[in-house]
Amino acid sequence: MSLVSRGPADRAEAPELDPAVVRRLRDAVGDDAVFTSREDRDDYRDPYWYVEDRSYDSSAVVYPTSTEQVQEIVRIANDVRIPVWTSSQGRNYGYGGPSPRVKGSILISFRRMNRVLEINEKLAYAVVEPGVRWLDLYDAIEAGGHDLMVSVPDLGWGSVIGNTLDSGVTYLPLGMDYQAPTGMEVVLADGSLLRTGMGALPNSQSWHVYKRGLGPVLDPLFVQSNLGIVTRMGYWLMRKPEAYAPLYLTVPKDSQLEQAIDITRELRLQGVIRGVPVMQNTITLASHFPEILGKMRAHEGTLSEEQLQEIADSTGVGRWGQRTAVWGDRAVVEHHVARIKEAWSAIEGSRVDEYGLYTKENWGDIHHFLEKVQAGIPNLDMLEGRPDDIGHIGFSPVVPLEGTKVREVVNLLKRIAEDEVGVNFVAGLCTISERSTVLVSGLNFSTVDEESWRTAFDAVKHMVREAAKLGYGEYRAHLDFMDEAAEQYSFGDHAYRRFVERIKDAVDPNGILSPGRHGIWPQASRNR
């Protein structure tokens, strides 16, 4: 497999689905839940893709409402040997959205399978179907008056299960290392139904409260996977704390990045910071601070170091800015905020902005975007003002939480963005865990300009290859370079991929579940 650049646009539509297959699908899920027209399919494709390209065109979109219907769809797919591609809400823009890797796949959308099946107040967890959005789960918690919070990502319209299965990010303490998801129900390729962990015990009392079972642990095998379709999942929730303090920490100069990373790591390892902070550079911060956007628009084209510094200084957001928070008893929160301020003061000229101390009394006053996400209040604030015809694509390597290593990767990606695309480097350390961070670097492109689209994807693929040479790998790849990203994980003559392929062939012999997802292809499609 060669590592290719993005080719020219493929304008050919997916072949039409055999009417007999459409009939069977309608029998399975109902006439109102199968869509095959180009218009209907286009309604449910990735908006962050060149509009003329149909490389990832589906042949139908099917909306099951029950696990039984999903099982039936899978049986049909096996019969007719047409692959299915699953998405929950399909909001993973920048990664391919709901589009299938293989043209002509039948899309299974879970948008109509969206029940919150349980909220367990005592044991602090929820059980959801894949169509449940963060917004829905939050509403269900609030409607039930539960003393619980859910760890949410930046945008509330995505699916809890979908985000989890993409290894997506959330920002409250349970977001660290994806601790929230626990206990799954999975439709297998033969249409049978599996329950993981303690759920394999009939009438299990402990399905969603214990992360293992007896024998090998399967839940994580269904992450970024095409080995089964998750139709139900437990998700741990957090008791509402006595106090919550959202903070914004500035890094005035780019040269202070290393120092900021090292301080953050120590605060995490010492248990002072327990959530999932994010640290973004000036341009990315425009989504939080509209005043930056105004300043940026005053300049033409790419901004120079001096111009960036001027924006950072005049708006006060800094060259990097960290969103973080503390949760807990009031006395503990106050102590930890003081510790953060003290540690951060070592960064010359830096600032720690306190966005208030929230308790049950003033919880309703939470309004700013920086406050809402870490309070578990899902929202769509980041979408505001985003032009329709601008997509984005990113490369997101996992980097140890060490200043020098983060700097090494930032320098590499910055060079490629500036030299090959001629744009400013846009980056966020979007998941700061205790020992690692995911450095999300982004490139915007025009979805109506073929050249702009191709340049962006070529540059990102170049980033994938160059970072791998230094030992840094992607945490999650866009459809268009899943193969290239997976290709880098080649230790032992691709021992990892061969092992997963053997599992794939054993549990999905016809290769009908999401072929090609994250570089895993069924036997018939492999030609290495």
Place this chain on the structure above:
Amino acid sequence: MSLVSRGPADRAEAPELDPAVVRRLRDAVGDDAVFTSREDRDDYRDPYWYVEDRSYDSSAVVYPTSTEQVQEIVRIANDVRIPVWTSSQGRNYGYGGPSPRVKGSILISFRRMNRVLEINEKLAYAVVEPGVRWLDLYDAIEAGGHDLMVSVPDLGWGSVIGNTLDSGVTYLPLGMDYQAPTGMEVVLADGSLLRTGMGALPNSQSWHVYKRGLGPVLDPLFVQSNLGIVTRMGYWLMRKPEAYAPLYLTVPKDSQLEQAIDITRELRLQGVIRGVPVMQNTITLASHFPEILGKMRAHEGTLSEEQLQEIADSTGVGRWGQRTAVWGDRAVVEHHVARIKEAWSAIEGSRVDEYGLYTKENWGDIHHFLEKVQAGIPNLDMLEGRPDDIGHIGFSPVVPLEGTKVREVVNLLKRIAEDEVGVNFVAGLCTISERSTVLVSGLNFSTVDEESWRTAFDAVKHMVREAAKLGYGEYRAHLDFMDEAAEQYSFGDHAYRRFVERIKDAVDPNGILSPGRHGIWPQASRNR
């Protein structure tokens, strides 16, 4: 498969290994690393088993010192179709120790493959080989002067990797839900070498700092598993806190168990307790408080409720006692200790014993067993005074952390212990996580008395079946009833087991890796 009681003792030795196979093994690992005599094999069998029974007899014990040697042993096993059974230190007494499930298996012992490969001070993790014991890792950390602590179990002689791969317990905050293990190297059944997660990227910088990779996550698949042999693993460590406060919490009356559980759960969910507390009943507490043992010996046979209450009252340990601790900045520790005391005071007549507040200044004063484990200081204190010919066996279901559910299971197991075996119920809630606990119930038996041994195993198997009827399953089973325990996980006509069996057949077609481990058998051995 029928659920059978323990049969009469099987006194037949394993068939002798073909000398040609012995020769090949010696060529692979050296003459001094292959043992076949009965005496040598018996030196390395489970001491908690009836001495006359050879159901789990091995044909050889092999001590590799490198990954390459392990690969070569696996290749030989494939050639000659003799299964291997892996153990690290083989200290999992009560679960079968190093003994193989299939008589005549070749034992691979990792006792000589015991290097601490790395201690990363900045990122707070270690990388170890499977023979590394808690004692060894602790020594390496101390010898290097690192500002780090390791989450340890009650006994320090076991293997870090061995304990992890059995889903074993450790007690510091990283022990919660097994958060410490991260990134593995695995010898596969065909002798090839796999690296999980970010380790699949050659020269990966992030192998041991990030819990996932690109594509399906494999690490947990090697827990309680026979799909590969883990020869190297990352293990997260904790920064030494400013302060550490070990505590002992009493529950004076058995009827207060539910209340104690519910209070503990709220303290956990509120983030006040962050480690892994243990709550034991009076008899089990004898291993911590020798004065109990003296009182017990003053009585003949089984103790009545009144006698138990008298011991609990006169020694002051209570009917249940919880070992817990708080770690963090001094101000936070003091606040959280006060919170625990306040919450616990709701239990009538209860007490919170503070075992001192330790900081860097007085760390050397930590001496009591209750203090050492939660300070990450491995020891063998619990072994003291244990008679040689007494073994123990337990049933350990996972129970949601709710008073009423814990009570339901305690009552069931107590009834079986008292009515069927005629002994006092011995129990510890040995892993109190945020939402679940593992209730370890134990039965002692004489390893030189066939009747005593058989009665104990029959009773435990009965516990397995009866608890399953209520929806509670075993977290880890002894060799002798792995099949019975796995049999309970039957949802979807055993969808879980069939799925794992399909993986097993695909990645180990000759079925040579630890056949039967936790109920997973290769194709040739299945006759359901």
